[in-house]
Amino acid sequence: MTALAAASTFPKTNVEALDGSTITLGAPRGDYDWQLVVVYRGLHCPICKTYLSKLQEVEAAFNEQGVDVVAVSGDPKEKAQKMADEKNLDITIGYGLTPAQMKTLGVYISDPRSPEETDRPFAEPAMFVVNGDGKIQIIDVSNAPFARPELDGVAGGIKFIRSNDYPIRGTHSS
Template sequence: MTASKFKAGERFPSISLPTFDGSTIELGKPTENADWRLVVVYRGKHCPLCTRYLNELEGLKAKYLEAGVDIVAVSADSKEQVAKHMEQLSVSFPIAYGLTVDQMQTLGLYISEPRSEKETDHLFAEPGLFVVNDKGQVQVIDISNGPFARPDLNVLLSGLTFIRNPDNNYPIRGTYL
């Protein structure tokens, strides 16, 4: 398997997936009266750190929306796995599922095999986070190869608030080739 490094400032790819509530969502297109979107890729139901992170994010959802950023979370889990996971989650943002290996590679994510059948029954993406701006470009990228290395959600919110303030004229960083 090969994955290419996703470049800051590129257009976020068009990826549409089903959500737990029965609809379909395009990952990089904001809704809820927001013009930016936070896409959180999580490992799946088997990951207690993912559960904690998503529940923490729910507690900040209103502040993200105040900053003009809505939220979607996505994993490679099946609908049945998401249904079981929802028993542990207290979230109101969309949970998309069925992320394919090709889509993971398009996003430049690290991909892991389960350690055992107790963990899960499919390849899964390690954590990734993308902030898509109002032009559809990736403004912020954070990709990890392990569940314990993720951005602090309060620090991220503070940074996005700074970036979105037009007085700061803050460009997309990391674009030098």
Template sequence: MINSKPEAGSLLPKISVDKLDGGTLEIGGTKDRYTLFVVYRGKHCGRCKRYLNGLQTRAADWEAAGFDVVVVSADTKNKAEQDVAEFGWNFDIGYGLTEEQMQKLGVYISDPLSPDETDRRFSEPAVFCVRPDGVIQIVCLSNGPAARPDLDELLDGMKFNIEHKRPARGTV
């Protein structure tokens, strides 16, 4: 199945996933703040762990710039808990992203290469910067683990966009 890819300047689709520390994460829709929304491959991905460890060191900078940081994967609660216990991530983490939700978000989806990798289809990496009105300011979709935006560069660019009230780009 071919996913419809999200367009910059459009509304981020609304989804709801279970939140690791209880309750649910409501993604999409209007918020009081900007959102940095990161979709990661899951526990099996060493590159995801490095990326999220980097995000952990910068999370306070993102929050100070007016962002809520939200991270989700298709992992089970148990796998997400293991990663948090090992790495100490303290941003909001959602788990159990369904294939239907992945399609709604327009992310690339992969089958595991073996049972050793994981036991279910999973999302390839995606990063969304979403304005408080729910509009996607920046979208970065990858079909593999090695291509992701630099978090420092992304934050610097978003600060500039906010300060200068820049519209979403790439909408032509």
């Protein structure tokens, strides 16, 4: 795993989307100039189901700030579609994130505990806000399903950042 840092250039990464398109993570689509990339563990994760439902609820708050919203996992298309169907999601969902792509994004990768959980290594949760310059404005990478940013707060934070020309924080390494 290569950790990404605040203010670094987000590595543009192509994945397939459930709508049949190819999404480039780190490249906002349409009229948006920023992008929120939410990496989720997969269909096997009940916390992800709740988080993606909340993401759908607050998507408009991100869009109002000029932020394109994308969720992505290493699940194959069938599992990603089942997630969308089960939770009635219409947010953009990418699938098939490979272990090599996960490493490029600097996310933690876990092996399944059993075949019932899933059948492949999967990414642990992460969130990246990529600004109009392609730089990581906000980053949160977790090694466990229990620690994730509160989405309403992130949407409000982006509003503050954009309204006040607030700089990228945390640019010095520890």
